[in-house]
Amino acid sequence: MILLIFTLLFGLWMFQNFYWKRKGLPPGPTPLPLIGNLLSIDKLGLEDFFTDIKNKYGDIHTFWLGESPVVSINDVPTILETFVKDGETFAGRPTNMLVTDMTRHGRNGLIFTDGPIWREHRRFALHVLRDFGMGKNLMQERVLDEVSVLIDGVKKQIAAGEKEINIQDGIDLGIGSIINALLFGYSFNKNKQEEFYELKTHLQRFMRAVGSPLVRLCDRNPFMFKMLPFIYGDVTRAIKELDGFFMKQLAAHEKEINFDADIEATDFAEAFLKKRKQLEAEGIKDHTFTDKQLYGACLDLWIAGQETTSNTLAWLVIYLMLNPEAQKKVHAELHSVIGSDRFITVEDKTQLNYVNAVVAETQRFCNLVPMNVNHRLVKDVEIKGYRIPANTTILHQISTVLFDERYFPDPLKFKPERFLDSDGKFFQPSSLMPFGVGKRSCLGEGLARLELYLFAANLFNHFEINAIPSKPPNTIRIIGGTVQPEPFLAIIKSRF
Numbered sequence: 001m002i003l004l005i006f007t008l009l010f011g012l013w014m015f016q017n018f019y020w021k022r023k024g025l026p027p028g029p030t031p032l033p034l035i036g037n038l039l040s041i042d043k044l045g046l047e048d049f050f051t052d053i054k055n056k057y058g059d060i061h062t063f064w065l066g067e068s069p070v071v072s073i074n075d076v077p078t079i080l081e082t083f084v085k086d087g088e089t090f091a092g093r094p095t096n097m098l099v100t101d102m103t104r105h106g107r108n109g110l111i112f113t114d115g116p117i118w119r120e121h122r123r124f125a126l127h128v129l130r131d132f133g134m135g136k137n138l139m140q141e142r143v144l145d146e147v148s149v150l151i152d153g154v155k156k157q158i159a160a161g162e163k164e165i166n167i168q169d170g171i172d173l174g175i176g177s178i179i180n181a182l183l184f185g186y187s188f189n190k191n192k193q194e195e196f197y198e199l200k201t202h203l204q205r206f207m208r209a210v211g212s213p214l215v216r217l218c219d220r221n222p223f224m225f226k227m228l229p230f231i232y233g234d235v236t237r238a239i240k241e242l243d244g245f246f247m248k249q250l251a252a253h254e255k256e257i258n259f260d261a262d263i264e265a266t267d268f269a270e271a272f273l274k275k276r277k278q279l280e281a282e283g284i285k286d287h288t289f290t291d292k293q294l295y296g297a298c299l300d301l302w303i304a305g306q307e308t309t310s311n312t313l314a315w316l317v318i319y320l321m322l323n324p325e326a327q328k329k330v331h332a333e334l335h336s337v338i339g340s341d342r343f344i345t346v347e348d349k350t351q352l353n354y355v356n357a358v359v360a361e362t363q364r365f366c367n368l369v370p371m372n373v374n375h376r377l378v379k380d381v382e383i384k385g386y387r388i389p390a391n392t393t394i395l396h397q398i399s400t401v402l403f404d405e406r407y408f409p410d411p412l413k414f415k416p417e418r419f420l421d422s423d424g425k426f427f428q429p430s431s432l433m434p435f436g437v438g439k440r441s442c443l444g445e446g447l448a449r450l451e452l453y454l455f456a457a458n459l460f461n462h463f464e465i466n467a468i469p470s471k472p473p474n475t476i477r478i479i480g481g482t483v484q485p486e487p488f489l490a491i492i493k494s495r496f
C-alpha cells in the first residue's frame with residue numbers, strides 16, 4: 001500500500017515536473033526538479049548553453065533557473081515588437097529574489113526594483129546624470145580628467161624605460177574614479193587609490209559570493225538557502241563588508257554638505273540628500289528618499305557602472321593589439337582628423353567614423369553580458385502564438401543577438417567596417433543592443449558611451465599599443481556578471 005502511494009506521488013511529481021509546469025510555455029531543455037537546467041549550464045558554460053538552446057529550440061524558448069522558468073527572446077523583430085513597442089508590459093523585475101533583497105535591505109535600488117519606486121528613482125537618477133552631462137558639461141570634464149591621468153601615467157612609465165606596461169589597471173582605476181566622483185564627489189586618483197582597491201576587493205568577494213550558481217538557485221528558493229548555511233554565511237559576510245564601506249562613505253559625505261546654501265549638487269549622493277531635505281521641508285514625510293534607497297542606488301550604480309565599462313575598454317585594447325591593421329586605420333583617421341596631441345572631445349565625434357566603428361565592434365565582439373538581467377511580465381501576453389502569463393520571468397538575450405549571422409555576417413570576426421556605410425560613415429543598426437532595449441535598458445548608457453569614446457580616441461591618439469611577441473594577450477573569457485579578459489601587458493610607444 002505504502003509503495004503504491006509512494007509510486008503514485010512520485011508519478012504525479014514527475015508529471016508536474018516534466019509536463020504540467022512546462023505546459024503552454026515555449027519549448028526548451030528539460031528541467032530537473034529543484035535545479036532546473038543547472039547541470040547543462042554548468043557543463044557547457046553560460047554562453048555555449050544559450051547558443052546551444054537557441055539553435056535547438058529557436059528564437060523563443062524557455063530555460064529553468066531552479067523551479068522558475070525564464071522565457072528568452074533571441075531575434076530582433078520580436079524583441080522590438082515586445083520589449084520596445086509594449087515596454088510597460090515587460091518592465092517588471094522578478095519578485096522572489098531573496099539574495100537580491102538581502103543585499104539591498106529589501107526591495108531598494110535601481111536594478112531590481114519595479115513599479116512606482118523604480119519609476120521615481122530611475123527618473124531621478126537620469127535627471128541627475130543629465131544635469132551633470134549637459135549645460136555645464138561636467139561629465140565630459142570628469143572623464144577627460146581621468147583620461148589625462150591615465151595618459152600621463154603611461155608616459156611616465158615609458159620615460160622610465162618600462163618595456164612591458166599594464167594599462168588595464170589604469171583603465172580600471174580611471175573608470176572607478178569617474179563613477180565614484182559621480183556618486184560621492186571625489187576621484188580615487190587623487191591619493192585615494194587604496195580606497196579603490198579596498199572597494200574592489202569587497203565587490204569582487206561580493207560578486208563571487210552572490211554570482212555562484214548555487215546562490216543563484218537559492219535566490220529563488222529560500223528553503224534551499226536555509227539548508228546551506230555555509231553559502232548563507234558567505235553571502236552575509238560579503239554584504240556586511242560592502243554595507244560598512246558605503247554607509248561610512250555616505251555618513252562622511254552627508255556631514256560635508258551645506259544644505260542651507262543654494263548651490264547645485266555636484267554628485268548623486270548630494271542631489272539625493274538635498275531632495276530629501278526639500279521634501280521634508282515641504283512637509284512630505286511619506287517619501288522614498290530613504291537611507292536604504294540611497295544605499296541601494298549607489299550600490300547598483302557602482303556595480304553596473306564600473307566593471308562593465310572597464311572590461312569593455314580592456315577588450316578594446318586587446319582587439320586592437322591583436323588586429324594591427326585595425327589599429328593602423330585608427331591612427332590614420334586620428335592623424336588626418338585631429339593631427340596633434342590635443343584632447344579629443346565629443347565635438348570631434350561625428351568625424352571619427354572608424355573610431356566609432358571600433359567601439360561598436362568591440363561592444364558586439366566582447367559580448368559583455370552573457371545573460372541579460374531578468375524582467376517580469378506585468379500582465380499576460382501572447383508572443384508568437386504562446387500565451388505567457390503575468391509574472392513569468394522573461395528576457396531578451398543580447399548575447400545571442402550580437403553573434404547572430406542574420407544580423408552580423410561572419411560574426412566570429414572582429415570587423416569594425418561592418419558599421420561603416422558605402423561613404424565610410426558610421427551607422428548603428430538596431431541589432432547592436434549591448435545596453436538592452438525598452439524601459440529597463442541601461443540607465444548609464446549615455447555615460448558609458450561617453451567614456452568608451454573619450455578613452456578609446458584619446459588613448460590611441462597618444463599611443464601605439466602592441467602585443468609582446470612572446471606573450472600576446474589571449475581572448476580567454478572569464479565569465480561572471482560580465483565577461484572579463486585575463487590580465488595582459490603591452491609594449492606601448494608614444495605617438496607625440
Ligand code: HEM
Pocket residue numbers: 110111112122300301304305306308309312368369372373374398434435436437439440441442443444445447448
Ligand atoms: C559598456 C558599459 C555598459 C553596458 C554594456 C551595460 C549594459 C547594461 C544592460 C544589458 C542592462 C540590463 C538591461 C535590461 O534589463 O534589459 C543594464 C542595466 C543598467 N545599467 Fe548598464 N551597462 C553599462 C554601463 C553602465 C553605467 C556606466 C552605468 C551607471 C552609471 C549603468 C547603470 C545601469 C543601471 C542602473 C541599470 C538598471 C536599469 C533598470 O533596471 O532600470 N550601466 N546595463
